Amino acid sequence: MASLSIETRTLANKEKRFKAVIIVKKKGAIIHRESKTFKRKELARAWGKNIQNELEEFGINKHKTCSIGELLDKFIDDRNLWDNTGRTKQYVIKMLRDCDIASVQSEQLKTSDLIEHCKNRKAGGTKPQTIYHDIAYLRSVMKKALPVFDVKANFEIFEEAIPVLIDMKLVGKSEGVKQTV
Numbered sequence: 001m002a003s004l005s006i007e008t009r010t011l012a013n014k015e016k017r018f019k020a021v022i023i024v025k026k027k028g029a030i031i032h033r034e035s036k037t038f039k040r041k042e043l044a045r046a047w048g049k050n051i052q053n054e055l056e057e058f059g060i061n062k063h064k065t066c067s068i069g070e071l072l073d074k075f076i077d078d079r080n081l082w083d084n085t086g087r088t089k090q091y092v093i094k095m096l097r098d099c100d101i102a103s104v105q106s107e108q109l110k111t112s113d114l115i116e117h118c119k120n121r122k123a124g125g126t127k128p129q130t131i132y133h134d135i136a137y138l139r140s141v142m143k144k145a146l147p148v149f150d151v152k153a154n155f156e157i158f159e160e161a162i163p164v165l166i167d168m169k170l171v172g173k174s175e176g177v178k179q180t181v
Helices: 041-058 068-077 087-096 111-123 128-149 157-167
Strands: 002-010 016-026 029-038
Touching: 002 041, 016 041, 029 041, 068 087, 068 128, 087 128, 111 128, 111 157, 128 157
Parallel strands: none
Antiparallel strands: 002 016, 016 029
């Protein structure tokens, strides 16, 4: 059973904000927590009741999960997506299915998984510019996971990972074409 509480907060400018907090416990341990802040208490309460009803109807895991390899297969099997994908992206997606990263669960992808993938590719002689394609195309597929396939995927990790990968020189931008005169 999900419990709802409304916390009142006063900002520095003396305005009030209302934070709706939903907590689900199992055997005394918190297994799910969700919150959102509103300007009006009625909005906070309405949102909280809505989320509470959703959790009771669908449960905590309302979305499916799968490995990245299975997600890539779903992308390939969806004709609307696959047919509108360029040749290079298709090649990279097919290649990613055979990499170690394909066995990671889509919602459990971590920066360290991406770093390991990039290190493996670089050790195989692949240039950082090409490895960047792997990361960009994987991110693209993972962003479509929830709206298209109802599969939960941790695509937000790319916001954290890409700067780290650039700093480590595992990925990079193209150097451009050098012109001779």
